[in-house]
Amino acid sequence: MADRKTIDVLRSAFTNRKTGVMLVFGMASGLPYALLLGTLYAWLGETGVDLETMGVFSLIGLAYAFKFLWSPLVDRGRVPFLWRLGRRRSWLVPIQALVGTVLIVLASLDPVTSLGMFSLLAGIAAFASATQDIAIDAWRVEVADEDAPLELLSSIYQLGYRLAALAGGALALIMAARIGWPLVYGLFGGFMYLAMAASWFAPDTAADEPLAGTDDTPGHGLARSVRLTVLALVGALWGWALVTVLVFMVRSLGSDAAARPDATAFIKLYGPLIVIATVVVPAVLAGILDGWRRTGRYPPAPGDAAARGFLDHAYDALIDPLSELVSRLGWAAILVLAIVLTYRLTDSIWGPFALPFYLQELHYTNDEVAIASKFFGVGMTMGGIALAALLFAWLGRMPTVILGAVLAAASNLLYADLAQGGAGLDAFGRLSGFTWAVGQFGADPRLARLLLAIAGENLAGGIAGAAFVAYLSGITAKSHAAVQYALLSSLTVLVGSLGRAALGQMIEEGGYARVFYTTAALGLVAVVLCVIEAMRQARAGRRTAEASVG
Structure with missing residues (x-):
């Protein structure tokens, strides 16, 4: 039965128009983020822009952290002349055109001589990209149905996002070395126009059509x-x-x-x-x-x-x-909020310290880290996302969410072992044949150790990321998808930002291994919360079934 269900899910993924559009939307969401908050620094560094000025550009990331502040406008506002396209398409079409145009204009500027305009346009693109994310997240929740279930759309969105991150990161670096940064940004700006074309033909609800669950009663029961x-x-x-x-x-x-x-x-x-x-x-x-x-x-x-x-x-x-x-949730809203704040905590606060850990602490070379993290690691993340889609079909949403939390916490133990010399990783690599397999491609045991740790962490991250997106999407109501999802997802970004200062101090005082054991323990909090949430949802499902029978 599970095999048949899995086959049906895979068939839906390749035949349903919504899943194809979702893949494009995931790429359209991930590409500006990679170009504006990652790759852009490589371009600025090559042109001689100082590090202090480059640090200013990282502040445009606040647009993603606080996007929920203008989500009510995206949720209920009508775009002049375009609102007849649909509730979400009327926002996506002009926003994606704006992002594409800004990227092309950036390609025509010299960051050194036009730094002020360059930074202004980058800020506008980040604001527009964050706004696009609001509309895409709401679209995913609203169009989900039996043929394109929410879990499948969430996995495909994550897959598209990671593909775009790879294209806007490693691929952009390779292309820039051959054709130059301006042409790279111009080409990726053109991709945003292709995403706009996909948005034009995406299924959507009419802007003046009430969504399921919307309360249209004047007064809402209060004066x-x-x-x-x-x-x-x-x-x-x-x-x-x-x-x-x-x-x-x-x-x-x-x-x-x-x-x-x-x-x-x-x-x-x-x-x-x-x-x-x-x-x-x-x-x-x-x-x-x-x-x-x-x-x-x-x-x-x-x-x-x-x-x-x-x-x-x-x-x-x-x-x-x-x-x-x-x-709708009652006191369970506190439980949901606690899961939102803790589920991806280990990943969100650890990310900025990854490269210093690999390069300065463990003394791997830039090439080794690039191969292990940017290529092998991204591939394992995509594998985790694909596996999550199958787990949704085999186990269901909440069991996959719990498994994702367990794996995310356990993956920190791999890095703790790596920080202490990697004896456990070496033993597993020899027994499993992993060290021998990667050795056939020229990797020595030391690099195999890093590859194994990154494989475990990224596989777990792919499963947890897809599970978390599906969970958040399932918690939000179709009638208020834009605001609720933007609010919950923004909290994840904010809590990671708030914890980084404390994490940096902990690394200075106790070293990396202590930090990884601490983050693994924090991950167990999310596991316990998810188990309680699964029990709550099961009870709620039984009550609903009993009420329906009655």
Whole structure:
């Protein structure tokens, strides 16, 4: 039975139009991120731009961390003249055209003589790319059905994203050595136009068609004055957060290096405050409002059923997504939030320290690291994503999520062994034949040890990444997919950023091995939380089935 189901999943992957579009969307999402927050530094370094200035460009990554701040606009806003294309296509078509155009314009500029315009355009592209991610994530949740299940779409999205990361990273470096950076960025800008063409023909819901689960009852069971009071408070908090981030980015991209703020200090101080202001406080208020609605407190007045104005639609866009989530999950919303904060913690805080670990701590060469990490590692990640798609069919969503958490935590033990000399990796490599196999391609036992550790970590990361995307997509409601998914996924990015300073200090004080044991222990927290969540979902499924029979 499992084999038949797997065959059906694979057949769907190759025949359903949605899965093909999802692959293109995954590549369109991963390519700008790789080009703007990775490969761009190689181009700037070759042109002689100093390291301090290059550090400024890393700040455009804040657009991805705080994209949820403008997700309500993407969720409910109508793009002039294009909204008839569909709820998500009307955003994707112009945004992808903008990203492609900016990449082509960047290709025509000299980073040295036009650094100000170069940085401005890079910031615009990052903002547009983050906006594209909001629309793509919402599209994935909304179009999922039996022929293109959410788990399959999530795996294919991850596969496309990783392919684009490989193209925008290693392949871009190889191409630039032969044809130059301007032509590389121009060609990748052209790819974004191809993605725009795919968006034009992608299936979508009409912009004026209510999504499943949308509450169209005027007043939403509460007096209009109560709703607008809460809207004013939450709107002020979100407005403060958005202005704070924008001001920081503008100051950081200024020409006066002495006046630029410290990015680490900003994230450490304002990151938690922004999360509290935009997530914690609104979630508490949403819970209070839901309690009032259920008990009939502050009922809507007869006049509340009249035609709704701008503020009522603003309430739908800003308050309703959190209110729906809290109402649907209840106290389980705390459990979901805990999983979001811990599931990919080991990966998100470790990433920036990988190259110093390989190069300075273990003294591997640049070529060895490039082969092991950028080519072999990416291939293993794709293998993990493909395996996750099969696991979804064999085991189901939550068992795969739990397995992903277990493997992600265990993979840190491989690096702990690597940091302590790799005795365990060497023994496994000899017994399994891995060391002999890679030796046929010229790898010595020392490089085989690194390849084995990277193989385990990337395979686990591919499974965990696909599982996490599927889990987040399943938690979000189709009626509020854009805001809810952007909010939950942004928290993952923020918590990783907040933990890096502490991790760097821990490495300085206790070495890398201690850090890997610590992150493995942190990963076990996610495992326990996922097991509890699986039990909760199973109970909820049984209650729903019993209610249906009754």
